[in-house]
Amino acid sequence: MNIQEVLHRLRINPTNSGTSTGNDWLKEESTPAITSYSPVNGLAIAEVQSAGAQSFEHVMKTAEQAFVFWRNVPAPKRGDIVRQFGDELRKHKQDLGTLVSYEMGKSLQEGLGEVQEMIDICDFAVGLSRQLYGLTMHSERTNHRMYEQWHPLGIVGIISAFNFPVAVWAWNAALAWVCGNVCIWKPSSKTPIVALACQNIIADVLKQNDLPEGISNLLIGNAAGTMINNNKRIPLVSFTGSTKIGRIVASAVASRFGRSILELGGNNAIIISKDADLEMSVIGAVFGAVGTAGQRCTSTRRLIVQEDIYEDFKNKLVRAYGQLRIGDPLDEKTHVGPLIDTDAVMAYQSAIEKGNTEGANFIVEGGVLEGDRYVSGCYVKPCIAEVENHYEIVQEETFAPILYLIKYKTLEEAIALQNGVPQGLSSAIMTLNLREAEAFLSVNGSDCGIANVNIGTSGAEIGGAFGGEKETGGGRESGSDAWKGYMRRQTNTINYSNTLPLAQGIKFDL
Ligand code: NAD
Numbered sequence: 001m002n003i004q005e006v007l008h009r010l011r012i013n014p015t016n017s018g019t020s021t022g023n024d025w026l027k028e029e030s031t032p033a034i035t036s037y038s039p040v041n042g043l044a045i046a047e048v049q050s051a052g053a054q055s056f057e058h059v060m061k062t063a064e065q066a067f068v069f070w071r072n073v074p075a076p077k078r079g080d081i082v083r084q085f086g087d088e089l090r091k092h093k094q095d096l097g098t099l100v101s102y103e104m105g106k107s108l109q110e111g112l113g114e115v116q117e118m119i120d121i122c123d124f125a126v127g128l129s130r131q132l133y134g135l136t137m138h139s140e141r142t143n144h145r146m147y148e149q150w151h152p153l154g155i156v157g158i159i160s161a162f163n164f165p166v167a168v169w170a171w172n173a174a175l176a177w178v179c180g181n182v183c184i185w186k187p188s189s190k191t192p193i194v195a196l197a198c199q200n201i202i203a204d205v206l207k208q209n210d211l212p213e214g215i216s217n218l219l220i221g222n223a224a225g226t227m228i229n230n231n232k233r234i235p236l237v238s239f240t241g242s243t244k245i246g247r248i249v250a251s252a253v254a255s256r257f258g259r260s261i262l263e264l265g266g267n268n269a270i271i272i273s274k275d276a277d278l279e280m281s282v283i284g285a286v287f288g289a290v291g292t293a294g295q296r297c298t299s300t301r302r303l304i305v306q307e308d309i310y311e312d313f314k315n316k317l318v319r320a321y322g323q324l325r326i327g328d329p330l331d332e333k334t335h336v337g338p339l340i341d342t343d344a345v346m347a348y349q350s351a352i353e354k355g356n357t358e359g360a361n362f363i364v365e366g367g368v369l370e371g372d373r374y375v376s377g378c379y380v381k382p383c384i385a386e387v388e389n390h391y392e393i394v395q396e397e398t399f400a401p402i403l404y405l406i407k408y409k410t411l412e413e414a415i416a417l418q419n420g421v422p423q424g425l426s427s428a429i430m431t432l433n434l435r436e437a438e439a440f441l442s443v444n445g446s447d448c449g450i451a452n453v454n455i456g457t458s459g460a461e462i463g464g465a466f467g468g469e470k471e472t473g474g475g476r477e478s479g480s481d482a483w484k485g486y487m488r489r490q491t492n493t494i495n496y497s498n499t500l501p502l503a504q505g506i507k508f509d510l
Contacts, residue, residue: 001098001102001330003038003045003098003099003102006095006098006099006102007045007046007099007193009092009095010092010095010096010099010197010200010201011197011200012046012193012196012197012200013046014044014045014046014047015046015047030052031049031050031051031052031055031221031223032049032050032221033047033048033049033050034047034048034049034050034189034192034220034221035047036048036103036190036191036192036193037341037376038102038103038105038376039104039105039337039338039339039340039341039376039378040101040102040105040328040329040330040337040338040376041375041376042375042376042377042378045102045103045193046193048192048193048196048220049220050189050220050221050222050223050224051219051220051221051223051224052221052223053223053227055219055224056219056223056224056227059184059214059217059219060155060184060231060233062212062213062214062217063155063182063183063184063214063217064154064155064214064233065212065214066182066211066212066213066214066215067152067154067155067181067182067214069211069212070152070177070180070181070182070211070212070215071151071152071180071181073180075129075130075132075178075179075180076129076130078129078177078178078180079125079126079127079128079129079130079178080126080129081177081205081206081209081211082122082125082126082129082174082177082178083122083123083126084205084208084209085122085174085201085202085205086118086119086122086123086126088201088202088204088205089115089118089119089122089201090119092115092197092201093112093115093116093119094112095197096111096115096166096194096197096198097111097112097113097114097115098111098330099111099193099194099197100114100115100165100166100194101329101330101337102330103165103191103193103194104162104163104165104190104191104194104340105293105329105337105338105339105340105378106163106292106293106295106329106337107292107329107330107332107334107335107337108329108330108332109332110291110292110329111329114164114165114166114167115166115167117167117170117171117462118166118167118170118174118198120462121167121170121171121174121175121462121478122170122174124174124462124463124478124479125174125175125177125178126178128175128178128483129178132150132178132179132483132487134147134148134149134150134489135147135148136148139493140503141495141497141501141503142497142501143495143496143497144493144494144495144496144497144501145493145494145496146491146492146493146494147491147492148489148490148491148492149489149490149492150179150484150487150488150489150490151180151487151488151490152179152180152181152486152487152488153179153181153235153236153259153486153487153488154181154182154233154234154235154236155181155182155183155184155233155234155235155236156172156173156176156181156182156183156184156234156235156236156237156238156486157183157184157186157228157231157234157236157237157238158172158173158176158183158184158185158186158237158238159186159225159228159237159238159239159240159241159249160185160186160187160188160240160241161188161240161241161242161297162188162190162191162340163292163295163296163297163340163399164240164296165187165188165191165194165195166194166195166198168240168263168477169185169187169195169198170198171462171466171477171478172238172261172477172486173185173202173216175477175478175482175483175486176238176486177215177216178483179483179486179487180487181236181486182214182215182216182217183215183216183217184217184218184219184228184234185199185216185217185218185219186218186219186220186221186224186225186228187218187220188241189220189221189222190340190341192220195218195220196218196220199216199218202216203216225249226252229248229249229252229253230252230256232256232258234258235258235259236258236259236260236261236485236486237249237253237258237259237260237261238260238261238263238475238477239260239261239262239263239264239473239475240263240264240297241263241264242264242265242397243264243265243397243422243423243471243472243473246262246264246265246473249262250262250473259485260475261467261475261476261477261485262472262473262474262475263297263466263467263468263472263473263475263477264297264423264468264471264472264473265297265397265423265425265471265472266297266298266299266301266397266423266424266425266426266457266468266472267301267302267395267396267397267421267422267423267425268288268298268299268300268301268302268423268425268426268427268428268448268457268458269300269301269302269303269304269417269418269421269427269428269457270284270285270288270300270302270303270304270427270428270429270430270456270457271304271305271408271411271414271415271418271427271428271429271430271431271440272285272303272304272305272306272309272313272430273306273411273414273429273430273431273433273436274306274308274309275431275432275433275436276309276430276431276432277430277432277454278309278312278313278316279316280430280454281313281430282313282316282317282320283320284300284428284430284454284455284456285300285303285317285403285456286317286320286321286324287456287458288300288456288457288458289301289382289401289403290321290324290335290336290382290401291458291459292337293336293337293338293339293380293382293400293401294382294398294399294400294401294402294403295339295340295344295399295400296458296459297425297426297472298425298426298450298457298458298459298460299399299401299457299458300403300428300456300457300458301397301398301402301403301404302389302394302403302404302405302406302417302418302421303317303403303404303405303406304389304406304407304408304414304417304418305405305406305407305408306407306408306409306414307407307408307409310407314363314405317384317405318363318364318384321364321382321384324336324382326369326379326381326382327373327374327379328373336382336401337379338374338376338378338379338380339378339379339380339399339400340378341378342377342378344378344399344400345368345377345378345380347398347399347400348366348380348398348400348401348402349366349368351393351396351398351400351402352366352383352402354392354393355385355387355391355393355402358387358391358392358393359387359388359391360385360386360387360391360393360404361385361386361387362383362384362385363384363385363386363405364381364382364383364384365381365383366380366381366382366383366402367380367381367383368380368381369381380400380401381401382401382402382403383401383402383403384402384403384404384405385402385403385404385405386404386405386406386407387404387405387406388406389406389417389420389421390420394406394421395421395422397423411436411439411440415439415440415444415445415446418446419446419447419448422470422471423468423470423471423472424447424448424449424468424469424470424471424472425448425449425450425457425467425468425469425472426448426449426450426451426452426457426458426460426468427446427448427450427451427452427457428451428452428453428454428455428456428457429446429451429452429453429454430454431453431454432454437453437454440453441453447469447470448468448469448472449465449466449467449468449469449472449476450464450466450468460478461479462478462479463478463479463480464478464479464480465477465478465479465480465481465482466478466479466482
């Protein structure tokens with residue numbers, strides 16, 4: 001892999017990449033530059049200028065003008081633009097996937113998978129562009145008709161996390177666009193370069209179709225996040241990130257009566273029943289815990305294991321951890337790549353320390369790796385600790401490959417443990433027992449937005465609505481009817497009689 005060639009093909013200038021839609025006017029501002037470093041080897045990838053108030057206002061105006069045009073383009077035609085974007089992503093899949101892997105640190109397979117997810121959501125959105133259905137209702141009045149229709153909202157602000165540096169944007173943007181909205185994307189400042197590469201691709205599609213550039217806008221840097229939170233001209237903010245920052249975003253947006261879609265942290269568990277297929281459970285648990293180095297919102301953080309099989313399962317798990325290869329994520333033999341940066345490494349270390357203080361029993365020890373292959377200082381050993389669910393550290397989301405083991409006796413107890421955390425994103429049960437599976441999915445079962453049977457917690461298909469409850473924020477994105485979150489519903493009543501009957505039989509005679 002030659003990263004310079006990848007950057008060149010994606011039209012990234014390593015010394016000054018600019019911001020937004022590739023417009024030169026943004027470079028005029030005297031805002032700080034952000035350098036993106038690869039966690040793979042610690043080397044600088046490219047530098048990009050961050051957006052300030054001047055760029056923000058310019059982007060807002062560009063977006064507002066674009067919205068007036070775009071909302072009048074018929075939805076299936078908007079879908080065709082998203083189809084063209086999906087086609088371009090197919091052409092750039094290898095380069096974009098490589099850059100995701102190099103800038104974020106996930107394996108190349110996962111980087112390519114992330115781009116595939118963008119392609120899939122484009123396909124989904126193309127179909128959706130002909131299916132933005134509203135209901136019709138029977139009016140209680142004679143010769144009246146009632147129905148509802150869905151209109152676009154306007155500017156959608158998308159603030160995304162580092163761990164899915166491009167897919168989360170696409171989940172939001174593809175849907176928002178076919179719904180008739182325009183988007184302003186503020187990517188993570190830890191992964192700005194791959195965001196810029198995506199923006200270059202969509203900007204070309206818009207240009208080739210003579211469409212306003214303001215349909216898709218990019219603003220890099222944390223200042224832009226705050227400006228998006230507080231701006232009344234942005235009716236919807238879709239935020240993906242930690243619960244801590246989500247709380248700030250949610251209250252700022254709510255205080256101006258804006259809407260938000262919140263996709264926040266998870267603390268996901270798999271219940272391993274005594275009726276589970278143990279081989280399958282080990283694979284699901286290990287992939288869930290160490291995939292993306294434990295930096296998925298759906299990563300498996302807790303395993304709740306039935307006491308009869310606890311020792312056997314634990315031994316199998318420890319053996320599997322012994323096989324893990326940690327290293328360069330672009331090497332296809334690697335299982336575990338680096339954490340995003342050295343701050344994340346410190347958070348991992350302090351979680352281990354805190355776990356030790358609280359009484360955790362580490363059965364696979366953690367630690368930071370050193371040596372030629374790990375010069376970035378971001379490589380850590382996945383570890384496993386036996387704990388109790390109420391420990392403070394177990395109640396928190398540590399974004400690193402630390403897996404907690406908890407023992408249970410009865411299914412009721414297991415479900416209570418699984419639900420006994422502040423977050424509510426993803427959950428799973430491994431069992432071949434139908435009664436257990438159904439109980440887990442029932443109203444008395446998992447309280448999460450995602451509940452799986454015989455599949456781990458991590459990785460979701462775009463066809464379903466994605467999101468979680470409690471401190472995960474309650475938002476839903478991607479498939480099913482998540483599109484409704486990007487539109488405003490209007491109820492229409494039409495009177496085609498020659499009288500004016502009032503609802504509820506009210507008489508008003510003059
Ligand atoms: P983070 O909360 O640190 O940052 C998220 C985004 O918010 C970034 O773009 C950041 O620059 C921006 N930001 C920071 N301060 C802001 C402010 N005051 N106003 C507006 N924006 C601001 O999260 P992260 O470390 O990038 O990502 C990891 C977290 O994201 C984890 O908690 C993970 O579970 C969560 N996540 C959730 C989902 C989901 O769908 N539920 C998906 C991916 C990641």
